Amino acid sequence: MMGAMVTRAESAALTRRALLDAAAELLDLGGPEAVTLREVGARAGVTRGAPYRHFMGKDGLLDAVATESWVRIGDQVHALRTDPALTASEKLCGALRALIGVGRDQPYRYQLLFKRPGHGPGERGEGLDRVMRQLCGPEGDPAAAVRASVRFQDEFLAIVAALVGERNARHYGALLLAGAHGIADMELGGHLGEDTWHTTADELVDTLVRLVADTGETTWQRPRPVDGRLPAP
Amino acid sequence: MMGAMVTRAESAALTRRALLDAAAELLDLGGPEAVTLREVGARAGVTRGAPYRHFMGKDGLLDAVATESWVRIGDQVHALRTDPALTASEKLCGALRALIGVGRDQPYRYQLLFKRPGHGPGERGEGLDRVMRQLCGPEGDPAAAVRASVRFQDEFLAIVAALVGERNARHYGALLLAGAHGIADMELGGHLGEDTWHTTADELVDTLVRLVADTGETTWQRPRPVDGRLPAP
DNA sequence: GGGCTTCAGATGACGTTGTCACCTGAGCTA
DNA sequence: TAGCTCAGGTGACAACGTCATCTGAAGCCC
Numbered sequence: 411m412m413g414a415m416v417t418r419a420e421s422a423a424l425t426r427r428a429l430l431d432a433a434a435e436l437l438d439l440g441g442p443e444a445v446t447l448r449e450v451g452a453r454a455g456v457t458r459g460a461p462y463r464h465f466m467g468k469d470g471l472l473d474a475v476a477t478e479s480w481v482r483i484g485d486q487v488h489a490l491r492t493d494p495a496l497t498a499s500e501k502l503c504g505a506l507r508a509l510i511g512v513g514r515d516q517p518y519r520y521q522l523l524f525k526r527p528g529h530g531p532g533e534r535g536e537g538l539d540r541v542m543r544q545l546c547g548p549e550g551d552p553a554a555a556v557r558a559s560v561r562f563q564d565e566f567l568a569i570v571a572a573l574v575g576e577r578n579a580r581h582y583g584a585l586l587l588a589g590a591h592g593i594a595d596m597e598l599g600g601h602l603g604e605d606t607w608h609t610t611a612d613e614l615v616d617t618l619v620r621l622v623a624d625t626g627e628t629t630w631q632r633p634r635p636v637d638g639r640l641p642a643p
Numbered sequence: 644m645m646g647a648m649v650t651r652a653e654s655a656a657l658t659r660r661a662l663l664d665a666a667a668e669l670l671d672l673g674g675p676e677a678v679t680l681r682e683v684g685a686r687a688g689v690t691r692g693a694p695y696r697h698f699m700g701k702d703g704l705l706d707a708v709a710t711e712s713w714v715r716i717g718d719q720v721h722a723l724r725t726d727p728a729l730t731a732s733e734k735l736c737g738a739l740r741a742l743i744g745v746g747r748d749q750p751y752r753y754q755l756l757f758k759r760p761g762h763g764p765g766e767r768g769e770g771l772d773r774v775m776r777q778l779c780g781p782e783g784d785p786a787a788a789v790r791a792s793v794r795f796q797d798e799f800l801a802i803v804a805a806l807v808g809e810r811n812a813r814h815y816g817a818l819l820l821a822g823a824h825g826i827a828d829m830e831l832g833g834h835l836g837e838d839t840w841h842t843t844a845d846e847l848v849d850t851l852v853r854l855v856a857d858t859g860e861t862t863w864q865r866p867r868p869v870d871g872r873l874p875a876p
Numbered sequence: 877g878g879g880c881t882t883c884a885g886a887t888g889a890c891g892t893t894g895t896c897a898c899c900t901g902a903g904c905t906a
Numbered sequence: 907t908a909g910c911t912c913a914g915g916t917g918a919c920a921a922c923g924t925c926a927t928c929t930g931a932a933g934c935c936c
Contacts, residue, residue, distance in 0.1 A: 418932050420883060447923065451885095459925085460885055468923065517759075526832045563839065565665060584840035585826075585847050591820070592825020599759045607817035613865065614818050621854040632846065651903050655913060681895065692896090692913055699895065 421594035426464045428454035434519065439449050441471060441518045456629040466551075475554050483508060484522075487565040498573040499623055504564055506590040506615050513594035520598065523559070524591060527552040563587075573623060578630045582622050589618045644742065659697045664772050665804070667708050674751045675705060677792035699784075706788050709755040713791035716741060716756075720798040731806040731854055738799055739823040746827035753831065757824060760785040796820075806856060809864045815855050822851045 416424070432453035436445045445537045447468055448458040465471040490496065513520040563583075570586060571579035596602045597611045604610060649657070665686035669678045677731065680701055681691040697703040723737045746753040796816075803819060804812035829835045830844045836845060 418884070422663060427886075446921085448921085454885085457886055458923090459887075462924080463884055466856075468890090476907095501765035511868050524828060524832050524834060557832070560839075580841040581846070584835065584842055585822070585850055588825035588829050588835070588847060589822040589830055589851070590825070592823070593818075595757060595828060596824055601757060601792070602817065602821070606793075606813075608813040609817055609865070613814070614821060617814065617818055617863070618713065618822070621858060625857065630850070632842070638684050651913070652901095658913080679892085690915055691894090692916075695895080712934055734895090775911090848931090 422464075425454060425460065426457060429456075429464060430470065430474060430478065433471050434478075437472070437475060437518045437522070438516050442522075445472065447471075454515065472522060473552050475519065476525070477555040477558045479512070479516075479519050479523055480555060480562055483512065483560040484558060484565060487562060491565050491569050491604055499619065501569045501602070502573055502586070502623075503615065503619055505569055506586065506619070507612070509587075509590050510594040510597070510611060510615065512600045517598040522592065526593070527556060544634075581630045581632075586618065586622055590615060593618075654699070656688060657755065658689060658693065661696055662689075662704065663707060663711065664695060666704050667711075670751045670755070671749050672707070675755075678705065680704075691850050703784075705755060706785050708752065708758075709758070710791045712749075712752050712756055712790040713788060713795055714747070715777045716745065717791060717795040718797060720795055720802070724798050731802065734802045735806055735819070735851055735856075736848065738802055739852070740818075740845070742823055743823065743827040743830070743848065745843060746831045750831040755828065756826070760789060802860060814865075819851065819855055823848060827852075 424518070429450055432447050432450045433450055434451060435453070443469065450471070451460050454460070459472055461468075474550050486508045487505045490501045490508070493501070498503065565613045566587065567579050567583050570583040574582050593602070593614050595613050600612075602611060662683055665683045666678050668686070669682060678701065680694050683704070684691045684693050684748070692702055694701075698707055701867070718739045720738045723734045723741070726734070729737065800812050800816050801818065803816040807815050826835070826844050826847050835844060835847075
């Protein structure tokens with residue numbers, strides 16, 4: 411009987427998808443060290459060398475996973491922003507909790523989101539194929555992850571702006587995002603034990619939003635540096 | 644001529660110190676992946692197997708480095724807390740900036756501070772020497788790092804309590820620490836670009852302290868969970 | 877359809893790393 | 907001095923990332 415006909419491009423796309431899924435699964439299971447190109451290939455039904463046709467090595471593969479995660483979170487925040495049934499404060503809480511949710515459900519993928527972008531390709535190993543890959547096809551571009559995170563930032567900033575005004579949006583947006591990230595990162599690192607701090611990550615997010623919402627309406631004045639040092643607040 | 648006489652214990656302690664220094668140096672240079680037991684041993688004047696006499700493998704060595712960093716930061720915060728010339732607000736800003744300073748000066752060591760504690764020793768590999776090591780000597784105890792960080796937490800909490808009162812100290816302390824950590828981690832990840840957010844890490848810390856200092860004096864009431872979910876703030 | 881090109885994937889190989897069991901020799905103790 | 911202890915050295919192994927090279931089928935042009 412006839413098997414499903416697939417063009418070569420379709421087959422390659424299928425493999426690429428399978429590689430990404432396998433990498434994400436292994437990442438969630440045991441962190442970056444558990445993401446073995448050999449195991450990734452095996453789970454995708456190919457061999458260890460195949461991933462190099464689609465990504466720039468292991469780092470490129472993980473970059474691609476991070477990009478997909480950023481895109482997904484960006485979609486979530488976009489949905490929140492355009493939901494007419496929510497108040498600005500609710501949208502903000504939702505966005506921050508969505509981020510923390512990723513940290514809870516997929517800790518390793520979350521850590522990947524805020525990892526420093528790849529140290530720039532081609533630091534060592536200037537093989538011929540490597541040059542070809544950079545010019546032509548295989549993905550794993552750190553810049554793609556950055557672009558995807560910028561998409562998230564834009565959506566997030568729009569929500570913040572609706573709450574504290576356009577003038578304050580970037581400053582307080584950075585504070586809210588950094589605060590939520592710190593809460594999420596400390597929680598998944600086990601440094602936010604309720605025994606120690608008598609509080610939870612969710613309560614901290616609520617307090618953070620409340621503090622900003624209460625006083626963020628007043629325009630934030632950027633202090634001028636005095637001989638390179640900021641004056642005491 | 645007579646070389647310096649050293650007992651065996653002194654020699655071992657010296658080696659241990661050299662191993663720690665070499666590991667920290669390599670860590671600062673190129674991250675955990677650059678910390679090679681072979682290179683650590685070489686820089687300490689011993690061979691690749693020597694570190695196993697003092698630490699439980701690579702993870703144990705890095706845990707010990709983290710412990711030392713926590714101790715050092717704890718000392719800094721202690722000095723701040725007991726400095727009679729500083730106001731509570733200045734002490735708090737100083738403590739948070741000390742933390743961020745580590746993130747700036749030694750990014751990889753900073754990331755080690757907030758890493759999740761080791762996944763528990765003895766997960767695999769139940770060799771005889773391994774059992775001996777667990778019973779007798781070699782360090783690298785994740786719990787030691789935790790204890791050292793608790794020391795920091797106590798000092799930090801004392802400073803926060805002086806600012807917002809004993810009742811609020813833990814909640815706002817967690818918020819301040821998580822906020823500062825988020826700021827530091829995003830900065831060293833390159834996710835706090837001034838082009839994007841029109842602000843800097845230092846300004847964010849100041850705002851964070853200001854927000855807490857302004858409204859933190861009023862006692863924070865812990866909301867009761869309603870069917871497992873917190874009410875909207 | 878036949879021959880050529882392209883390219884996803886397979887394969888062999890290499891250097892590096894963490895880790896271990898085992899060995900050695902110098903300090904310590906009885 | 908004889909025996910023990912233990913810090914450190916050594917050989918070995920499996921696993922990993924990475925690359926050059928090979929293979930075979932899909933695509934394409936005449």
